[in-house]
Structures are given as structure tokens and as C-alpha cells.
Amino acid sequence: MAPRLLLNKTPDEANTWERQGALAFRYRYPFMPSGLINRLIVRLSGMLKEDQLGNDLIWRDGAILQQNGCTALVVQDKTEKGLQVIDISVQGKEFERKDLLVHIRRTLTGIHRDSFEGLDFEELVPCCCEACAGLPEPTFFEMTKLQRYIKGKRTDITCDNENSVQEVSIVQLLEGVVDSRAKDEMRIGDRQMEERQIFAAGKIDRIEDKLDELLEQAKHTERNVTNIYGPVGAMTETGDVNQSEVQTEKKNGKKPFLKKTSIIISIAAGLLAILTGTGIWQFFFKSEKAEQEPQTVKQQVVPDSTVSQVGQKAAEQDTTSPKTAGKPQ
Numbered sequence: 625m626a627p628r629l630l631l632n633k634t635p636d637e638a639n640t641w642e643r644q645g646a647l648a649f650r651y652r653y654p655f656m657p658s659g660l661i662n663r664l665i666v667r668l669s670g671m672l673k674e675d676q677l678g679n680d681l682i683w684r685d686g687a688i689l690q691q692n693g694c695t696a697l698v699v700q701d702k703t704e705k706g707l708q709v710i711d712i713s714v715q716g717k718e719f720e721r722k723d724l725l726v727h728i729r730r731t732l733t734g735i736h737r738d739s740f741e742g743l744d745f746e747e748l749v750p751c752c753c754e755a756c757a758g759l760p761e762p763t764f765f766e767m768t769k770l771q772r773y774i775k776g777k778r779t780d781i782t783c784d785n786e787n788s789v790q791e792v793s794i795v796q797l798l799e800g801v802v803d804s805r806a807k808d809e810m811r812i813g814d815r816q817m818e819e820r821q822i823f824a825a826g827k828i829d830r831i832e833d834k835l836d837e838l839l840e841q842a843k844h845t846e847r848n849v850t851n852i853y854g855p856v857g858a859m860t861e862t863g864d865v866n867q868s869e870v871q872t873e874k875k876n877g878k879k880p881f882l883k884k885t886s887i888i889i890s891i892a893a894g895l896l897a898i899l900t901g902t903g904i905w906q907f908f909f910k911s912e913k914a915e916q917e918p919q920t921v922k923q924q925v926v927p928d929s930t931v932s933q934v935g936q937k938a939a940e941q942d943t944t945s946p947k948t949a950g951k952p953q
């Protein structure tokens with residue numbers, strides 16, 4: 625690295641950095657080895673941003689980087705409690721800034737591995753609740769704790785800051801910073817939660833798969849709406865389809881569950897009403913017609929076969945749908 629001029633003091637760009645709304649991540653060290661931030665900046669030196677005079681924006685404790693129209697502030701700092709941290713804050717478009725954060729995190733992980741084997745550190749995600757949004761020092765959640773919550777099938781975690789106490793969606797917290805392994809775990813967790821919701825809603829075996837099919841359609845509609853947020857830029861290199869599914873869950877936090885439950889109940893009620901209604905109508909129609917025109921009864925049996933077709937289709941799906949296998953008995 626050969627910066628034309630290493631700034632002696634923190635530049636204005638760093639002092640006036642807008643943290644609100646930026647994508648943030650923190651590394652906390654019980655003991656931060658000297659030279660850690662410098663090694664990080666050296667490895668990222670190809671991305672250094674320049675000030676108006678053409679000087680690289682690099683100083684003793686940090687640097688400002690840029691990539692694909694996004695800028696990132698990477699700085700070594702001490703919290704109010706005196707804890708040593710490396711703070712990363714990225715501004716820019718949704719997808720690109722996640723990319724940049726992922727790149728910086730990968731680089732730092734590489735330095736931990738290559739130069740400081742066994743180094744003790746904690747990765748932290750800032751809270752995204754409304755109360756934290758206005759604070760200079762929001763609540764930070766430990767990644768290890770969030771992972772533990774996910775494994776325990778928890779969907780929310782409590783933010784207890786100076787202004788309020790509230791539940792925050794873990795999926796929402798991890799958006800943009802989560803790696804593919806954690807995301808898979810989340811997806812499994814979400815799926816199980818979803819199944820429990822369906823079960824609790826009094827799912828009827830015969831139309832179970834029909835409901836799932838309709839649920840998928842509802843999800844697809846939701847996904848189209850949430851697409852305005854742009855794709856997920858997580859630490860996975862495979863652009864698998866499930867990303868958008870996970871994204872939908874994340875974006876909406878716990879709301880989709882409520883929405884889905886109401887959709888499921890509505891659909892179940894609707895289908896039941898149709899099935900029951902058809903039977904009643906058929907009963908009356910048959911009786912009435914039987915009295916008036918006994919010879920036309922056979923023609924009116926059509927709804928009966930429609931019902932049995934629906935039943936048959938549901939039964940077919942029962943045996944063919946791979947979803948059925950994973951369901952709790």
C-alpha cells in the first residue's frame with residue numbers, strides 16, 4: 625500500500641458519516657491485537673476512496689472504502705464502556721452495500737485466520753428497532769446468541785435500550801449480514817413454525833396439500849410486493865431461489881405468519897363452505913327435482929363427481945407431495 629498521504633487526523637467525511645439507515649456490523653475484541661485495523665486496510669487498499677484533493681481517505685484508526693457506488697466506513701474504536709471494536713458502516717443501494725459488507729467481513733475473517741489464530745472476538749449486529757434508530761449507540765446483538773435463538777426455534781429477541789423494551793425479529797436483524805449456513809437454519813426454522821401454524825389452525829388432512837399449494841401462491845404474491853427491496857446480498861455465492869423466499873420472511877418479520885394464518889383459515893373456511901354448500905345444495909336440488917322430474921336426477925349428480933374429483937386430487941397430492949413427508953404427525 626502506498627497512500628499518497630496518510631491523513632494525520634480523522635477526515636471530515638468520517639466525522640460527518642451518516643450512520644442512520646446505513647448497514648452496520650461490529651467486531652468486538654476482549655483484546656484487540658495492534659495492527660489489526662492496518663492489516664485490514666492494507667488488504668482493502670484497492671478500494672480506498674479519495675477526498676477532493678485526491679488523497680486516499682485513510683488515517684490512523686480507519687479508512688473509507690468504495691465499491692459499486694457504495695461507501696464504507698471502517699474504523700477501530702472504543703465503545704462508551706471501553707470495549708475495543710472495529711465498526712463497519714456501509715451506505716449505498718440495498719444489494720451493492722450488502723456485497724461490500726460481505727467483502728469486508730470476509731477479508732477480516734481471513735486476517736483473523738491467517739495472522740491471529742485463536743483470536744477471541746465477537747461479531748455483533750446492531751438492532752433495527754425504531755427506538756434504536758435514533759440512538760448514537762444502538763443495542764448490539766451477539767451473532768452467537770442469535771444463532772442460539774434460531775436453533776431454539778425463536779423468531780424474536782428482546783431489545784432493551786434506554787428508551788423502550790420491545791421484541792425484534794431475528795430474521796430482520798440478520799438480513800444482509802447472515803451467511804448461507806445460518807440462512808438454511810433459518811429457513812428450516814421458518815418452515816417448522818409455518819407447519820405449526822397450519823396445524824394450530826386446524827388443518828384438515830384431505831385438503832392439507834391444497835392449502836400448501838395456495839399458501840405458496842400467496843407467498844409468491846407477497847414476494848412480488850417485497851421485490852421492491854431488491855435481492856438479498858448475503859454471504860452465499862449461489863443465487864439459489866430460496867433466497868427470495870427467505871427474504872420475504874425476513875422483510876416482513878413475524879407479520880407473514882399472521883397473514884398466512886388468516887389466509888389459511890380463510891381458504892379452509894372457503895373450501896369447507898364450498899364442499900358443505902355443494903352437498904346441501906345438491907341435497908335440496910335432488911329432492912326438489914326428484915319430486916318434480918324424477919327422470920332428470922342423473923344429470924344433477926354432476927356436482928357429486930366434482931366433489932369426488934377434488935377429493936381424488938387431494939388424495940393424489942397426499943401421496944405425491946414431498947412436503948407431506950416432513951410434516952409432524
Ligand SMILES: [Zn+2]
Nearest residue numbers: 751753756783
Ligand atoms: Zn432496538
